[in-house]
Amino acid sequence: MTDAASPWLIVGLGNPGPEYACNRHNVGFMVADLLAERMGGRFKAHKARAQVVEGRIGPPGPLSRRVVVAKPSSFMNLSGGPTTALRDFFKVPVANIVAVHDELDIDYGALRLKLGGGDNGHNGLKSITKSLGAEYHRVRFGIGRPPGRMPVADFVLKDFSSAERKELGYFVDRAADAVETLVVEGLERAQTTYNS
Numbered sequence: 001m002t003d004a005a006s007p008w009l010i011v012g013l014g015n016p017g018p019e020y021a022c023n024r025h026n027v028g029f030m031v032a033d034l035l036a037e038r039m040g041g042r043f044k045a046h047k048a049r050a051q052v053v054e055g056r057i058g059p060p061g062p063l064s065r066r067v068v069v070a071k072p073s074s075f076m077n078l079s080g081g082p083t084t085a086l087r088d089f090f091k092v093p094v095a096n097i098v099a100v101h102d103e104l105d106i107d108y109g110a111l112r113l114k115l116g117g118g119d120n121g122h123n124g125l126k127s128i129t130k131s132l133g134a135e136y137h138r139v140r141f142g143i144g145r146p147p148g149r150m151p152v153a154d155f156v157l158k159d160f161s162s163a164e165r166k167e168l169g170y171f172v173d174r175a176a177d178a179v180e181t182l183v184v185e186g187l188e189r190a191q192t193t194y195n196s
Helices: 024-039 080-090 123-132 152-156 162-185 187-194
Strands: 008-012 044-046 050-057 065-072 097-103 111-115 137-142
Touching: 008 024, 008 080, 008 162, 024 050, 024 065, 024 097, 024 137, 024 152, 024 162, 050 080, 050 162, 065 080, 065 162, 080 097, 080 123, 097 123, 097 162, 111 162, 111 187, 137 162, 162 187
Parallel strands: 008 065, 008 097, 097 137
Antiparallel strands: 044 050, 050 065, 111 137
């Protein structure tokens, strides 16, 4: 059960550096950037090896939630260290942690929200679960499967195709809406509205 008084930690997963910025694997960073923009905040370096923005999500009043939006400065497969350090620093219960990440087994642009579960071979989730256990929220952003025999590692580290980019802004916007709904109104409401 989440605690309304405790802050939320929203961790967008990706790899740092301009060469990775538009990769499929970095869609978590894209959603984090949009959330920070909506909050009117700028990312600042944090000693937990992450870029963070602090602010509030939700309407003014009792539904407003204190949030920390973070992008780990480590590579994807080491996301657990910065996430754990941020949890400790901001005193966030694990049930108030949301990882936003790319998901191969979901069609491009579709979303699935859930609490707990396996990592499905995702190195960022694997690292966070190893550090925190599995009982955190996930916002899974579908990127689809690689075409033909393209290795998964190559596919996720490629930029979205030009056809995909036409809709990417809309899908990132929808994922940010889903995160906000999860934080303010709860998982069940967010699943009903956004799981596709």
